[in-house]
């Protein structure tokens with residue numbers, strides 16, 4: 001996609017095939033998102049809530065769709081968090097926001113495995129894992145996991 005900007009330190013994501021990536025620690029999410037997707041976004045899969053959801057609503061195109069899967073930014077909040085302050089933008093943009101819980105789709109698991117398994121086998125979907133060797137490596141692997149040193153799942157091979 002033209003105009004998308006890769007950020008330093010996020011090469012691994014780009015190598016996996018993403019058009020752009022940014023680290024939310026580097027600045028305001030809404031600014032990073034505007035730079036990464038100057039033409040707006042049509043679909044947002046939300047795992048964060050809070051300022052991420054608010055930024056996505058700001059940048060959604062008309063008739064865009066949001067799957068609400070998680071809200072990790074709110075899980076440790078000591079007060080109930082506010083809704084996105086710009087939620088009323090969903091009216092003018094005719095947005096659809098819909099909750100997503102994986103159990104709802106359990107019946108589709110065989111179809112998922114068949115279709116996505118074939119895409120992985122064909123190289124159409126790529127993924128990565130960070131593997132540490134042996135039980136002795138487990139404590140450091142856990143520390144590194146919390147520090148974000150892994151790409152993909154952090155695994156310890158026993």
Ligand SMILES: NC(=O)c1ccc[n+]([C@@H]2O[C@H](COP(=O)([O-])OP(=O)(O)OC[C@H]3O[C@@H](n4cnc5c(N)ncnc54)[C@H](OP(=O)(O)O)[C@@H]3O)[C@@H](O)[C@H]2O)c1
Nearest residue numbers: 024047048068069070071072073074100101102103146148
């Ligand atoms: N709906 C469903 O069926 C379903 C099923 C499973 C999981 N989920 C949801 O999926 C999400 C991810 O789960 P997971 O198991 O993959 O979690 P995880 O492995 O613990 O990863 C959490 C990620 O969220 C980031 N994060 C934490 N606090 C953040 C904040 N305030 N703002 C922005 N990013 C933040 C972390 O990055 P940093 O460490 O850099 O902050 C990390 O990359 C969660 O919201 C979970 O509830 C939903």
